[in-house]
Amino acid sequence: MSFNVLIVDDSNSMRAVIKKVISISGFKMDRCVEASNGLEALEALTGNWVDVIISDINMPGMNGFELFERLKNDNLLKDIPVIVITTESSDERMQDAFKLGVKGFIKKPFQPEEIRGILYKVIGVNDEGEYEEDSGDDEAFDF
Amino acid sequence: MKENMKKIAEMTRRSISEVFEKMFYIFLEPSDGENCGYDMEAVIGFEGPVRGEIRMLISRNIVKKMVLNMLNLKEDEVTPHNIEDCSKEAVNMVAGNLFGKLDNSEMFDLSIPTFNTKYSGLSSMENTCIMDFDSDSGTVGVVVTLSDK
Numbered sequence: 001m002s003f004n005v006l007i008v009d010d011s012n013s014m015r016a017v018i019k020k021v022i023s024i025s026g027f028k029m030d031r032c033v034e035a036s037n038g039l040e041a042l043e044a045l046t047g048n049w050v051d052v053i054i055s056d057i058n059m060p061g062m063n064g065f066e067l068f069e070r071l072k073n074d075n076l077l078k079d080i081p082v083i084v085i086t087t088e089s090s091d092e093r094m095q096d097a098f099k100l101g102v103k104g105f106i107k108k109p110f111q112p113e114e115i116r117g118i119l120y121k122v123i124g125v126n127d128e129g130e131y132e133e134d135s136g137d138d139e140a141f142d143f
Numbered sequence: 144m145k146e147n148m149k150k151i152a153e154m155t156r157r158s159i160s161e162v163f164e165k166m167f168y169i170f171l172e173p174s175d176g177e178n179c180g181y182d183m184e185a186v187i188g189f190e191g192p193v194r195g196e197i198r199m200l201i202s203r204n205i206v207k208k209m210v211l212n213m214l215n216l217k218e219d220e221v222t223p224h225n226i227e228d229c230s231k232e233a234v235n236m237v238a239g240n241l242f243g244k245l246d247n248s249e250m251f252d253l254s255i256p257t258f259n260t261k262y263s264g265l266s267s268m269e270n271t272c273i274m275d276f277d278s279d280s281g282t283v284g285v286v287v288t289l290s291d292k
Contacts, residue, residue, distance in 0.1 A: 013228040016214055058235070060255050087239020090250045107243070108236050109165035
């Protein structure tokens, strides 16, 4: 099974790096959709189904928090797992993100191996990319 | 304040080293401060318990290497756009990493980074720490300035 990924980051370079890292990590990616801020991400989601969203926070236009809020309030989009990939790491800011439904967190700079594990974990599949049985636990992370 | 600047300098040194090793595969060594071969700079502001800015001073050689290593490009594929993009991303990561190391419980707002194709020079001021680094690929410097709130 392979998955569609939406990468949201205002840096072209960082989007390219994330895409490359996902590809070489062994994660089974089918399509990769890109957006440079929250608004573009919402537009992209009107025409593309994705299995997971990887998003930065600090972006011009619509930032990550505004995007997470919009996703949370959208019945069609609220269940898409979101991973934050950002330089910002204060406990308070991360808790705010988790409250808005964010399921995982990767801190820049990151190691390639961090990405595959967290992608599979938030999507709820095992290392072979197959869905695991529902454990009844919605929370991917303790905090 | 002097003690704070000492701590900020040490954490900045660790942050920039970590960012350059992990993202750009460049190993930095602190230098004697006589590097003046900077060609451009990326700047990010921060506001939290203290306010200020971080300027990353970059030589043409090192920024080219950053782009090549980060994006796995060939030399003739490096463009002014990806030089700017990589420089802004680098200063953004150094800032985020620095504040995570200084105090994870404090919240800092970071501005959107800016990029200048000219290096605007250095002036030693109070509440400023200036650090220079050497690498096989060129030189990089960091200036952290705290301002009054």
